[in-house]
Amino acid sequence: MSVPGTSGAPGARLPVPPGAEGAALVHARLARLVPWARTVAPAWLDAAERARRDRLRRAADRDAFEARRCLLRAVLAARLGTDPAAVPIAPLPGPAGRHGKPGVPGVHFSLSSSGEHVLLATGPRELGADLETVPSLAAARQVAAVLHPEEQRALARVRRGRRARATTVVWVRKESLLKAMGTGLSRDPALDLVGAGPEPARPVPGWRTLDLEGLPRTVRAALTVRAD
Ligand SMILES: CC(C)(COP(=O)(O)OP(=O)(O)OC[C@H]1O[C@@H](n2cnc3c(N)ncnc32)[C@H](O)[C@@H]1OP(=O)(O)O)[C@@H](O)C(=O)NCCC(=O)NCCS
Known part of the structure; x- marks a missing residue:
């Protein structure tokens, strides 16, 4: 399946949650993105992107970077009515920008990847998206340790069998907020209480975080959008 309106970029649209009207969400897998990107990257990537790709030491990282950027260019070009290059x-x-958040005039976007999965959010208002693969319980414990104290207490109360997934839900809420704000992890993830409850809290005025559905059970994702 390819993303409608793009130059054949492999991927599928995800449902847009209420509260993020006007945004568009694309989920793609590297197994299909990488071979496609190899055919379009020579014509699409700019000099800075080629240099950044070539600085990566592992071939898998070079492939993943190229694939993410080609998906981004295909989707943004469709939205802007221009050529991907x-x-x-x-x-x-x-x-x-000081913290590395990239942008394009006329559209907002946020890109995230974890393992095999890539998530791209675009929209008319500022936004941030994050997707993570649910890790082992031991890795989730390390993640939980940097969260807000109230989030840590809530996660400690979750049954062991569900805790890694619950921690991932809190983490993607948090990172989507920090990516929307543009600080990324230069802002302490212990500061803002997005919460472990069924609905994300709204710790920072002007921003609303939403859980995303329609993804495989092994990954969790969230979107934060500017709220009026
Ligand atoms: C942004 C950040 C949270 C991404 O974390 P991650 O889980 O490794 O990666 P994700 O796949 O979710 O997101 C990566 C994408 O986020 C975007 N991004 C980069 N910096 C960003 C920022 N400050 N805010 C929002 N989005 C950002 C880019 O599109 C990037 O994709 P690319 O690497 O293909 O260009 C992390 O890199 C970070 O905190 N960076 C900022 C720290 C800082 O201040 N650095 C100063 C360097 S100039």
Whole structure:
């Protein structure tokens, strides 16, 4: 399956949760993105992207970076009505750009990947998206240790068999918020209480975090959008 309206980019649209109207979500897998990207990357990637790809030491990391950027270019080009090679991806001006958040005039986007899975959110308002593979319980414990104290207490009360998944839900909520704000992890993940309850809390005025559905059980994802 390819993303409708793109130049054949492999991927599927995810349902957009209520509260994020106007946004579009794409989920793709590296197994299909990588061979496709290899055919379009020579014409699409700019010099900065080629240099960044070539600096990566592992071939798998080079392939994944190339695949993410080609998906991003295909989806943004469809949204902007331009050629994928002509999409001007650059660090955002202002504080967000100082932490590495990239942007493109005329559309907001956020890209995330974990293991085999890639998530791309685009929309008319600022946003942040995060997707993570549910890790082992031991790895989840390390993640939980950097969260807000109230989140840590809530996760400690979750049954062991569900705790890694519950921790991943909190983590993607948190990272989507920090990516929307543009700080990324330069802002302490212990500061903002997104919560472990059924609905994400709204710790930072002006931002709303939403859990995403329609993904395999092995991954969890969240989207944070500007709220009026
Ligand atoms: C942004 C960040 C949270 C991403 O974490 P991650 O889980 O490893 O990666 P994800 O797959 O979820 O997201 C990566 C994408 O986020 C985007 N991104 C990068 N920096 C970002 C930021 N500050 N805010 C929002 N999005 C950002 C990019 O599109 C990136 O994709 P790319 O590597 O293909 O360009 C992490 O890298 C971070 O905290 N960076 C900022 C730290 C900082 O201040 N660095 C200063 C360097 S200039």
